[in-house]
Amino acid sequence: MKAAVFVESNRIALEEKPIPDIGPLDALIRITTTTICGTDVHILKGEYPVKKGLTIGHEPVGIIEKLGSAVEGYEEGQRVIAGAITPSGHSAACLCGYHSQDGAGTKHGFKPLGGWRFGNTIDGAQAEYLLVPDAMANLAPIPDGLSDEQVLMCPDIMSTGFAGAESGSVRIGDTVAVFAQGPIGLSATAGARLMGATTIIGVDAVPERMEIARTMGADHLVDFTKVDPVDEIMRLTDGRGVDVAIEALGRQETFEAALRVLRPGGTLSSLGVYSGDLTIPLDAFSAGLGDHKIVTTLCPGGKERMRRLMEVINADRLDTRPLVTHRFKLDKIEEAYDLFANQRDGVLKVAITP
Amino acid sequence: MKAAVFVESNRIALEEKPIPDIGPLDALIRITTTTICGTDVHILKGEYPVKKGLTIGHEPVGIIEKLGSAVEGYEEGQRVIAGAITPSGHSAACLCGYHSQDGAGTKHGFKPLGGWRFGNTIDGAQAEYLLVPDAMANLAPIPDGLSDEQVLMCPDIMSTGFAGAESGSVRIGDTVAVFAQGPIGLSATAGARLMGATTIIGVDAVPERMEIARTMGADHLVDFTKVDPVDEIMRLTDGRGVDVAIEALGRQETFEAALRVLRPGGTLSSLGVYSGDLTIPLDAFSAGLGDHKIVTTLCPGGKERMRRLMEVINADRLDTRPLVTHRFKLDKIEEAYDLFANQRDGVLKVAITP
Amino acid sequence: MKAAVFVESNRIALEEKPIPDIGPLDALIRITTTTICGTDVHILKGEYPVKKGLTIGHEPVGIIEKLGSAVEGYEEGQRVIAGAITPSGHSAACLCGYHSQDGAGTKHGFKPLGGWRFGNTIDGAQAEYLLVPDAMANLAPIPDGLSDEQVLMCPDIMSTGFAGAESGSVRIGDTVAVFAQGPIGLSATAGARLMGATTIIGVDAVPERMEIARTMGADHLVDFTKVDPVDEIMRLTDGRGVDVAIEALGRQETFEAALRVLRPGGTLSSLGVYSGDLTIPLDAFSAGLGDHKIVTTLCPGGKERMRRLMEVINADRLDTRPLVTHRFKLDKIEEAYDLFANQRDGVLKVAITP
Amino acid sequence: MKAAVFVESNRIALEEKPIPDIGPLDALIRITTTTICGTDVHILKGEYPVKKGLTIGHEPVGIIEKLGSAVEGYEEGQRVIAGAITPSGHSAACLCGYHSQDGAGTKHGFKPLGGWRFGNTIDGAQAEYLLVPDAMANLAPIPDGLSDEQVLMCPDIMSTGFAGAESGSVRIGDTVAVFAQGPIGLSATAGARLMGATTIIGVDAVPERMEIARTMGADHLVDFTKVDPVDEIMRLTDGRGVDVAIEALGRQETFEAALRVLRPGGTLSSLGVYSGDLTIPLDAFSAGLGDHKIVTTLCPGGKERMRRLMEVINADRLDTRPLVTHRFKLDKIEEAYDLFANQRDGVLKVAITP
Numbered sequence A, B, C, D: 001m002k003a004a005v006f007v008e009s010n011r012i013a014l015e016e017k018p019i020p021d022i023g024p025l026d027a028l029i030r031i032t033t034t035t036i037c038g039t040d041v042h043i044l045k046g047e048y049p050v051k052k053g054l055t056i057g058h059e060p061v062g063i064i065e066k067l068g069s070a071v072e073g074y075e076e077g078q079r080v081i082a083g084a085i086t087p088s089g090h091s092a093a094c095l096c097g098y099h100s101q102d103g104a105g106t107k108h109g110f111k112p113l114g115g116w117r118f119g120n121t122i123d124g125a126q127a128e129y130l131l132v133p134d135a136m137a138n139l140a141p142i143p144d145g146l147s148d149e150q151v152l153m154c155p156d157i158m159s160t161g162f163a164g165a166e167s168g169s170v171r172i173g174d175t176v177a178v179f180a181q182g183p184i185g186l187s188a189t190a191g192a193r194l195m196g197a198t199t200i201i202g203v204d205a206v207p208e209r210m211e212i213a214r215t216m217g218a219d220h221l222v223d224f225t226k227v228d229p230v231d232e233i234m235r236l237t238d239g240r241g242v243d244v245a246i247e248a249l250g251r252q253e254t255f256e257a258a259l260r261v262l263r264p265g266g267t268l269s270s271l272g273v274y275s276g277d278l279t280i281p282l283d284a285f286s287a288g289l290g291d292h293k294i295v296t297t298l299c300p301g302g303k304e305r306m307r308r309l310m311e312v313i314n315a316d317r318l319d320t321r322p323l324v325t326h327r328f329k330l331d332k333i334e335e336a337y338d339l340f341a342n343q344r345d346g347v348l349k350v351a352i353t354p
Helices: A038-044 A154-167 A183-194 A207-216 A229-236 A252-260 A283-288 A303-314 A330-341 B038-044 B154-167 B183-194 B207-216 B229-236 B252-260 B283-288 B303-314 B330-341 C038-044 C154-167 C183-194 C207-216 C229-236 C252-260 C283-288 C303-314 C330-341 D038-044 D154-167 D183-194 D207-216 D229-236 D252-260 D283-288 D303-314 D330-341
Strands: A002-008 A011-016 A027-033 A061-067 A079-081 A129-132 A175-179 A199-204 A220-223 A242-247 A262-270 A278-280 A293-296 A324-329 A349-353 B002-008 B011-016 B027-033 B061-067 B079-081 B129-132 B175-179 B199-204 B220-223 B242-247 B262-270 B278-280 B293-296 B324-329 B349-353 C002-008 C011-016 C027-033 C061-067 C079-081 C129-132 C175-179 C199-204 C220-223 C242-247 C262-270 C278-280 C293-296 C324-329 C349-353 D002-008 D011-016 D027-033 D061-067 D079-081 D129-132 D175-179 D199-204 D220-223 D242-247 D262-270 D278-280 D293-296 D324-329 D349-353
Touching (some): A002 A330, A038 A330, A175 A183, A183 A199, A183 A242, A207 A220, A220 A229, A252 A262, B011 B330, B038 B330, B154 B262, B175 B252, B183 B242, B199 B207, B207 B220, B242 B252, B252 B283, B293 C283, B330 B349, C011 C038, C183 C199, C183 C242, C199 C207, C199 C229, C207 C220, C252 C283, C324 C330, D038 D330, D199 D207, D252 D262, D252 D278
Parallel strands (some): A175 A242, B242 B262, B262 B293, C175 C199, C242 C262, D175 D199, D199 D220
Antiparallel strands (some): A278 D278, A293 D293, B027 B129, B027 B349, C002 C011
8 A cells, every 4th residue: 555654854755555454453444535734744854753664644534444353333334534642542541531641551551642643653644544543442433424524624633723722621701812823723713612712812924824713713813923912912802811822833932922911810721732942931920820720732532532523513513624725646645745844825734635 | 160140039149150261352350359239239139130140249359360362561460450340441431531331332332330340241250250351441450568358449339439529529628428327438438538528427327337437537427316417417517518418328318418418509429329219309409599519420440540549548548448347258158148238247348258 | 760579479560669879889770771580470479489579670781870989990870780690709609609609698608599689689670770789799891882682681591591501511512402492591502502512402392482592503403392302302312312401491391301311421400490399210310320410500690700791792602682572661561571471472581671 | 006017128127007997898907926928038038029118928817806897797806817818709800710810900800919918919917907808708717726826827828738739639549749848838748638649749858847748748758959859759659750740939940840740641730939930841841742731829818718728727637836836926026037038947937926
């Protein structure tokens, strides 16, 4: 089968690999659509290390080709997705609700980012076939009538973005700022809207993203190249600040700005993947006495999460298709990486079809 | 092997059965100690139906005899316990934290009481050997230095009793009433104490139980045969009522009394197994406007829960050995049932050793 | 001034009363719009006792006429609302978040329904003027551009209805059933929608209400006169049941049906004002072992709650004006009571203007 | 009356001041015992600015001398305490549970640290008399039989320390590390113990403090001058790390160490008053993907909080008297400051009596 593998820094290439054998708890999925994530670009650039030869990608939509001998409750031929995070369900981390930090097989059952396996510690989804481990915890049937592209954002983008609002405990009547309106930030905007925030302020500078942000639920948009976003958010909130600030970029500037716009007692919900140490300015933190909370969340996974996200789409609460701006055949995935990594042509997400 | 099986109403008998074969995810445990639960007595009496020939019992302490081919992280010969509830980890219920309502194999993944398998839907622990399903989610190694009897209450009694306090969200400074001081109520008393309640009122009538209740953490004991417990609790709290009332018997009288002693906004945390409809009196419920909560909890299971409970014992926070009042060989389990079912000789819990 | 007072059972009459004097913490409001609540009808019928001569009504919209000497932060002439519940802010109940059970002045600081003062323990809003106690905790300025009728549902209906969804902890992707689609149930429907429920099932039988329910967010409507609502909800959810069931009527039938449609681990969020004891059927309650929760909530009050609800309207998340079906001058309030108490002419809520 | 006032940097002096006049909502307390806090030393050194002439101190124990005209529910002559934080109860912050960030009188009702008034924005407790604002929200009667010194830690030390455990959501069976075992850290240790933590690791270097830490509930003590505390905590937890780490010093080193010992998904509960920017190291933060939480808490106040804390003492759950190591008359408060500021003679807390 064809698979996009990490060859070396700055090189992900399409190669031929054998179709994987499956164990009793696994399922083999024939991929029908997948996509590229910002994290994959970090891998491409060598900023996030994976072993050479690994198939990349963690956002699968496909059809069950074969089920492990111990897998019950599914049928071959079913259309399914699996989350970017594929929890085992049986580690200590899973048993107390931290599925993304799944330490199955480790001494204590917790492992940082341990639930993230596809395209990280095992072969991923940018291929013709994908082996899904712990299939019974992870395969989520696609409701009839939903297309591949409609559910393509569920495995990672929607799950992560919504989690920004959920971990921030957004409540009816909240004011929420979302820093950066890339695919994750747009989903966070949508999540805040879905949970009842009444003033949602998106920060970005790309006109196309800001336009989509409106359709996702943003009430105000702040172009950080034109105004200081902290000043502007304080102005928009009449000096009150926000109840929840969602960081969806992974930079010191946005982390710091998110902290600065919080009202006392507010929550900074961080989704970004940072690449350096962070600084918490003393004043923005009220010297530690402002009842602030900083919470981080790695993309929730598991089949029940996927079911719920697909329900959001199925119930017409959100349409994530506008996030898919470009389409490529798997054969052309190297071109897709080139476009996506360089953020050319207003790209948000690409759909890859084998 | 010998096993205590349900023969028919009012008859549980020791019979010979084959040692079970194990599948890839199972473990076979050689039981070293087990016990009888009030639920087993309901089964004995035919009040809770199970199929004939089923081995009874859901509180195992033992040694790993054999591990399924896919089970990792354990060794044969290890001393372990498993909870009364043995979640699969991979059902929708498990993935969103309702392990006791595990609907693995069902269409939607939720099944009432579905996590309770031992001695209910599969063979149980009152036998020489026990097959533990989904072993990786359920086997919890016993810390060195703890005896079988020290951990014997963890699989059910402690887990259930503590859950009464946990689901009631007991906070530092709370006043808590615990209705009935049987093994579960005594554990609920201990749980409330461990969570910081500062006034704990136990209700019962058996002098031995009330005496143990003091060592478990009760500050006051109310003998319901001598005073009206509602009046007495209101007197003890100077008319304020309690923040949390824990029902640990399963009767209308205690359920109702628990509701009547709640302050506005208080929580009734119900652990009892009821045998008939319940009535909520209009006045005790402030006509639905008192911000009351009624929460029910089925014994939390899974290896992480078991680990934490054994830590409580290992750290000398609680000694549950006083709950074990009688000891029997497995050969004499019919005598043990007779004693326990009839609550003779001040019995609280019996230890059964094959 | 004119005021609608309780004269005796089945008689609320417009009478002349002196404009109230205000104390240092009070404010005097000139009422510009108010309404009649189902609770007022209970008072009218003598089912809920209040003292004779009391002015009825707890849903005020008005203009600040005069401020107490110690009241800061407001100006005379400001347009404001106050909640049906007017917490003091300083009782033990308030200090730990149970504002509706405010026991200011009582020994322990908790009093069932104690936060409900207007038209219950002090003169209410169906009058030309209203004295608002603890004004600094309770007066909420109306945002510019919102009309009286736009905010008229905030003091009680929206606050109560939304609380049904909030206390039920509705999450993104939840399935929610709302029993009865009167004004409270319609608001609960809207609240569930605002919090991210993806399948919302409303139960009622009045065609006009079911029609409005759709605009408030219901995905399905069940006419209980045509089908058994439990059967139908199980059918609509493909046998899964609901995550949250909201009771918005106050009857045994709806309470019981709400319990019967819950999935294991689900929450019954009760808003109804009951008039008799309630029965919890053993089977619907899984004998106490289904991890069910039953939560009750009395209308949240206080100025911050009011601010948030008005934000919902101001941000175009919800339009409650369709709930106002009839309009009367205060002079004609006896006619309004007649219409409303007898539920004639498809009435949902009436606007009363002095 | 005599009062310890801030004169200028490095000078707090006992001066003569008039006994304050009281308004309708105030109470005048005759101080019988008070103490000095680490924050007062920051004020002394000019590190935390207050206006010249302000009376310092925020930990009052005393007797009601006079009640404002609108204050109900108390009697002159009653023994009472008030919290270091004195919420109004009526601001937006208070109404949604952020009493310490009380913005009474501000536009939006939130103000960083706004609930801290004594010895910060109004005259404090190191004086013969103290005016308590919003008395009905703040005066807590001392239970009969408790001495001044027994309750002296409630207004600040216990409330803050316990909040470290509470905001960290310590659960039964948790492993908790507490960085620094000064008065706040010792109280955090006690709080973690009260909430059910089973492994509590205290970090400090002062032998006397480490000794008291054992009596407060620490299971292990780590001397950071002898071992690397991160290494040692990882060793003590067998590589697992802790569920909750409490920072009780206010330094980068302890903040960072607290983060480094957290298991994935763990919570850093920060109590320290920092004096510079903080750095979050990328690796200790799993690049933002470890599901970590950082929560800060300012000393909870209000009479209900005080009642609960005094209940802890009254119920013999904790004895904080060992924290009082020195005693001074108010006349000698300058000596007391000298001793306390320089941490001489093993001082933990001083009792000051007018």
